[in-house]
Amino acid sequence: MATNTRQIPMLPLRGILVFPYMIIHLDVGREKSISALEEAMVHDRLIMLATQKDAQNDKPAPEDIYTVGTVAEVKQLLKLPGGTIHVLVEGLRRAEIVRYTDHDSFYMVEIAEHEETEQKTPEIEALVRTAVHQFEQWVKLSKKIPPETLVSVVMVEEPGRLSDLIASHLTLKIEDKQALLAAIPVKDRVEILCDILGRELEILELEKKINVRVRKQMEKTQKEYYLREQLKAIQKELGDKDDRAAEVDDYRQRLKELDLPKDVADKVIKEIERLEKMPPMVAESAVIRTYLDWLLSLPWTTETNDRIDVDLAETILNEDHYGLDKVKERILEYLSIRKLAEKIKGPILCLIGPPGVGKTSLARSIARSMERKFVRVSLGGVRDEAEIRGHRRTYVGALPGRVIQGMRTAGSKNPVFLLDEIDKMSADFRGDPSAALLEVLDPEQNNSFSDHYVELPFDLSRVLWVVTANALHNIPRPLYDRMEVITIAGYTEEEKVQIAKRYLIPKQMRDHGLSDKQIIFSEGTVQKVIRDYTREAGVRSLERNIAGLCRKAARQIVQEKRASVRLTAQNLHTFLGAPKYRKTQAEMEPQVGVATGLAWTEVGGDVLAVEASIMKGKGQLTLTGQLGDVMRESAQAGFTYIRTRVKEFGIAEDFHEKTDIHIHLPEGAIPKDGPSAGITMASALASALTGKQLRSDIAMTGEITLRGRVLPVGGIKEKVLAAHRVGIKKVILPKENKRDIDDIPVNVKRNLEFIFVEHMDDVVKNAFVQENG
Template sequence: MKEMEVFEIDLTKEYTLNVLPLKDLVFFPHMVVPLIVGRPNSIESVEQAMKGNKFIFLAAQKDPTLEDITARDLYRFGTMGRIVQIVRLPNGLLKVLVEGIIRGKVLQYRKRRNIIKATIMIPYSEIETNDQTEALKRELISLFKTYVKLNDDLPEELIFSVSQMDDLEKITDFIAGYLDLRLQEKQLILEEWDLEDRINLLIDILVHENQILSLKSELDVKVRDQMVKTQRNYFLQEQLRVIREELGEEAEEGSDVAILRNKFQSKELPEEAREKVEEELARLAKIPPLSPEYNVIRTYLEWILNLPWTETTEDETSIEKAQKILDEDHFGLEKPKQRLLEHIAVLQRVKQIKGPILCLAGPPGVGKTSLGRSIARALGRNFVHMSLGGIHDEAEIRGHRRTYIGSMPGKIIQGMKKAGTINPVFLLDEVDKINSTYQGDPASALLEVLDPEQNHSFVDNYLEIDYDLSKVFFVVTANYADAIPEPLLDRMEIIELPGYLDYEKLAIARQYLIPKQFKLNGLLEKELEIKDEAISEIIVKYTLEAGVRNLEREISKICRQAVIMLSKDKRRRKIVVGKKNLSKFLGEPKFISSKLKGKKEVGVATGLAWTPFGGDILRVEVNLIPGKDKLTLTGKLGEVMQESAMIAVDYIRSRYRKFKIDQNFTAKHEVHIHLPEGAVPKDGPSAGVTLTSGLISALKKQPLPSDLAMTGEITLRGKILAVGGLQEKLMAAKRHGIKRIILPAENKPDVRELSKALLDGFELIFVKDYEQIYNYLFKEKK
C-alpha cells in the first residue's frame, strides 16, 4: 500500500475519475510518461482533474484512428494515474507529465458535458514470497536482460534499473512497458490481475521474442559478413584491373572476356555486328564481374555470337529425290508438293532466290504442320517450328529492349538460334489465331518478317542490329485464310489443303497411321490385323472430320485394346478386327447419318455448307402456320443468312404467277424457317437457293428429292451467284450419299480444278437463274 499526496487508496472503495483516452499506448503502473493532449474534450478533462485531486484514469482506445470517442470505444481496464505537471504549448496543445499509480477496472463509463468519466474499482493481488516466486523473479529479470542485449533499440541502462528493483509488481510493469508488442498484447498483460499469472505470461512472451531477436541477429551477422566479402572482392577486382591496365596486359585466359573474345575472333560476322561486339567487349572488360550490368552485357554478347550469321546448309536440288521424300511422308496433297518441286527446279538454275512464303490453309488434321517438316527434309534444310496461336504481345515477335530486367530476343531470333543456319525452313503455325491487344499488334510485327523486300534487315529490339531473314523458307499454316489480316495475307502464297476423301483416308491409315500405332504400342503385324472394311467403318461412323487426327486416335484405341487382349490370353496368336466386331473395340458408332434417311418431306430442302473443319450438309425445314405477316427464323442464324431468308420470301412473292402460288401467302400464313442443330452458329449467303426451294416446297406442298443438294447465293431478281468452299461441300455430299448437286454456273471454273475422284458419281446441275432450279424441281410433267 502506497501513500499518496492527496489521499490513501482504499481497495474496498470505488472511485470516479476523469478519463484520458490514449492512442496506440497502454499505460502501465509505475510509468512516468509525458503525453501530448490535443483533443478539446481530453484537454478539458485534464484541466478539470488538475483543479481537483490530480488523479485521472488512463484507458487505451480500441481503434486508434477514432477522434470522437464514446464509452464503447475504450477498453474496460486501465491505469489510475497522477498528473505531475502540465505545460501549455504555443500551438494550443497540452504537454502532460503523468505517473501511473495502480491498475483499475471500469465498472461504468458515462459522459458528462463532453467529458468521459469512469467509475473504477482497484483489485488487489498478493503473492506469497517463497523460493518459487524468487525463481520466477530471477528468470523474468534474466530473460529481460537478454531481450535488452538483443534489441538494439533499448539502452543498456535498463538492465541496471531492473536489477535494483525488489517489488515483483513493479518489476512486471516496468518490463511490460518496454516490450515491443502490439497494443492488444500489452492490454492483455495489463488486464492480468493475478501477479503470478502475469509473471508467467511475461516469461512466455520474452522467450518467444528472444528467439525471434536471436534469429534476426544471426541473419544480420550473415548479411554483414556477405557485404564485407562482396566489398572486399570488389576492391580486389578493381585493384587487379588497374594493375593490368598499368602493365598493359589483357584479361587473364579463362575469364569471360577472354572466352568471348576468342569466340568473336573465330566467328564470321557482318560489319555492323562486328562493330557492336567490339564495343560491348570493351565495356565488359572495364566492368567488375559483380556489377549487375556485367551479366546483361555478357548475355547480350553470347546471343550475338551464338546466332548463325553465315552458316548455311546446302540445298538438295534433285527433283526426283524430293518427290520421293514427299510421297513417303504424305499421301495426296498434290498442290503443295507441286509448288515445292517448282521451287527446287528454279533453285537448280538460280542458286539464290528470295525465300518464298507459303500459307497452307485447311482444317485441322490434314497434315499442314507435318508437311512443313517434309519440306525441310526434301530440301535438306534444318526445321524450326513456332506456334503463333494466342500470341498477343508484339514483343514476342520483336523481343524486349535490353533496358528491361530479364529481357530476351523475340521468338524469331530464338528460332534462328535453334536452327543454327540462316536458311532453315521456318514454320509459323496457326497464324490466323494471332490476337491484337493494347500491348501491340503481332500481325503487324510479322510483316517485316515475311515481306521479302524487308526481311533482309529485320531488327530485333534486343539485338538492335540488322539480321538477314531473306534466305529463310517461311511456311505459314492457318485453319481459315480469311481470318488472316489482309496486309499479312498479301505477302503469302495460299495453298488450300481442303481435306481427304474416304479412299484417301483409307490409304493414309494403311500406309502411315497403322504402322505408326503398331510401333507406339509395341505390336507386330502378325499379332493384329485391321481390315479395310473396319477402317472404312471408322471413317464413316466413328470420325466426322476433314483430316485424319481422330482416325488415328480410334486406331490407337484398337491397338491398346488388342494389347490388353493379348496380355490376358497368352495362347492367342492374332486378333482380327473387321466390320462385325469393330464395336467391341470402339463401342457403338458415334455418327449415324440420319439427316437424309427416310421418305421425302414437304418443306424440307438439303443445302451444302462450308465449315473450318470441312464441309457438311445443311437441312432447311419450313413450316406454314395459320396467321399473318410473320417470318420466324430459328437455328442460331447469322445476319447474312437471315437476310437471305428475307430475300427468298420477297423473290417468291414477286414470281407468284410463275411459281403458281398465292400472291398473298404471307397475309394468310406465318412462315417459320428452322435449321437443325440449333446450338451451332450458321451464316453466309450460300444457303439462299436452299431457303427459297424449301419455302416453295412448303407453299406448293410438293416434296423435294432426298438425294439432291444445292448451294448458291440468290438475288432479289433470282440470279444465282458463285459461292466458295466447293471442295469441302462436295466432300460432305459424297460422305452423305448425295448423287445430284445444283451449283452456280459461275463456279464451273472451280469445279474443273477439282479431282476426278471427288467428282466421280455426281450429277452436277449448273444454273444461272433460279427459274432453272424451279423448272428442274417443281415443273409439272406434261
C-alpha cells in the same frame, strides 16, 4: 614519515618522470641542465629531478615545474659529440621543492625529503593485493613487459616501493604519473595506483575486443586474398586465367572463329570492351553477357547446303503424305528454280485448311526433302508485338522475339520456318503482332529484319517460310497480300483409307507395341470407321479411333492371353461402341420442306439440312438454329423472291398474310453464318408452300438475289468433299463456280454429277421431285 631539508642542483625533465628505485638513461642538452649535472658531479652526485608542466618550454621558470620530484644519484655520465651528455641516474626518494635559488648557469633548490615509514595495515595489504592482481592482468593483456619482470616486481614486499615499481612500468600520461609521485602517504598512493590500473584494464579489454574483431576481419580478407593469389598461381601454372579475363578471352576467341558481318563484329567488340572494364558485381554485366551470347550464337552467315534433287524430293513428299498434289507441285517448282538460279528469295507459302489435313507435317517434309533445318513457332494466342520483334534491352528479363529465337534454334540462316496458326493472333494495348510480321514476311524488307533486342539487321531472305491457318478471313489483308495461298480442302474417303493404311495404322501399332500379326484390320474396317465414327475434313479423329482400337487389342492380348485380334466391320461396335453418326442424307426419302445445303466451316465442308414449315397465322417469318445476320438476310431474300413468283409456284397471292413460316437449321447449338445457303432456304420454303417434295440425293449451295439470280460462293472444294462424304450423288452449284471444279479430285468428280444454275428457276427444276419421276 620524517622530513629532511637540503640544497642540491635541479634538472628539469621534459616529457618524462623518474620514480624512486627507477634506473634510467637521460640525454641532457640544455646549458642550464648541463651546468646542474656538473655541479652535482663536483659534490655528492645528487641531483633533483622534477618534470616540466609543458614539455615544449626550453627555458622553464620555477612556476613551470612540478614541485614534487625525485632525488636521484648520477651513476654514469658520458659526453657525446655535439655537446649532448648521456647520463645514467637512479631515483632514491621523493622530495618537494621548497625554494629556488637562481644561479646564472643552473637552478639550486632547497628540498624537503620525505622518508617513508612502512606501515602494513590490513587496508594497505588489501590495496596492495588488488594492485598486484590488476598489474598481472595488465601484463597479460598488454604484453609489453616480459613475465620475468613481473615476477621481480611482485616479489617486492614494501607497499610504497611496489607502487613506484609498478607505476614505472605503466605507460601513463605525465599527469597520472605526477599524481602517483605527489602522493606521499603510501595508502593514498596505492589507491591512486588501483584506480589507474582499473582504468587501464578497461581500456585494454576494449582494445582486445576491437583487435579480435579487426583480426577476424583481417584474417578473412587475408585468407580470401591468399586463396585468390593461390588460385591465380595455380591457373598461371595450368595456363588458365581468372574468371573475368577467361570470359573476355573466350568471347574474343569465339568472335575470331566466327565470320560475322562487319557491323556485327564491331558491336561485339564494343560490348566485350565494356564488359572488360566493368566491375564484376555490377548488375549490367549480366545483361551484356546475355547480349553477347545471343549475338555470337545467331547464324549471321551460317547456311546449310540445299539438296537440289527434284526426283528424290518428290519421292520423300510422296512417302510422307498421300495426296496434296498442289502443295507438292509448288515445292518441286521451287526446287527446280533453285537448281537453275542460285540466288532466289525464299517463297512464303500459306497453307490454309481445316485441322488434321497435314499442314504442319507437310512443312517438316519440305525441310527433310531439302535437307534444311526445321523450326516451328506457334502464333496461336499471341497478342504482344514484342513476341515478334523482341523487348528492348533496358527491360528486366528482355529477350529477342520468337523469330530470332527460332533462327538461333535452327543454327542456319536458311531453315524451313513454320509460323503455325497465324489466324489465331490477336491485338491489344501491347501492339499488333500481325503488323510486326509484315516486315518478317515481306521479301522486299526481310533481308534486314530489325529485332528490338538484337538492334542489328538480320537477313531473313534465305528462309523458306511456311504459314498455316484454318480460316482465310481471319488473316489481316496486308499480311495475306504477301503470301502465296495454297488451300488444302480435306481428304476424300478413298484418300483417308489410304492414309490410314499407309501412315496411321503402322504408326499406332508401333506406338502401342503391336505387330501386324497381333492386330489384323480386315477389308472394310477402316472404311466403316471413317463413315460411322468420324465426320471431318482431316484425319485426327480417325487416328484417335485407330489408337482406341490398338489400346483395346493390346488389353485383350495381355489380359486374355490372345495371340491376335481381328477387327472386322461386323465386330467394330464391340471396340468403339455404337456408331456416332446417323445414316447419310442420301439414304433418306424425299420430303416436303427439307432441303440439303452445303456449308463451309473452319474444320472443312459440312452438310446442313434446312427445314421449312408453314401454319396458319398472320404472315410472320421465324428463323431459328443460331443463324447469323448474313443467313437471315438470305432467308428474307428467298422469301421475297417466292412472293414475286406466286403464280409460277401456284401459291395463293395472299399467303404471306394468312400463313406463318418457320425456317430452321438443326444442330442449333452450333452458330452458322455465311452467304451459301440462300438457294437452299428458298428451295425448302418453296417446297413447304407448294407441298412438293425435294430430292434427298441432291445438295446445293449458292446465294440468291431478290430477282432469283444465283450468285457464286466460296469453299466449293470443301463443300463438294462434304457432299461426297455423306453419299450425295448430285450437287447444284452456281454457274460462275464452274471454274472451281478443277480443284476437286478426279475420283470425287467421277462419283458426282454437277448441275450448274444461273437462276432460282433452274434450282427448282432440278431439286424438286418431278411428277413423271
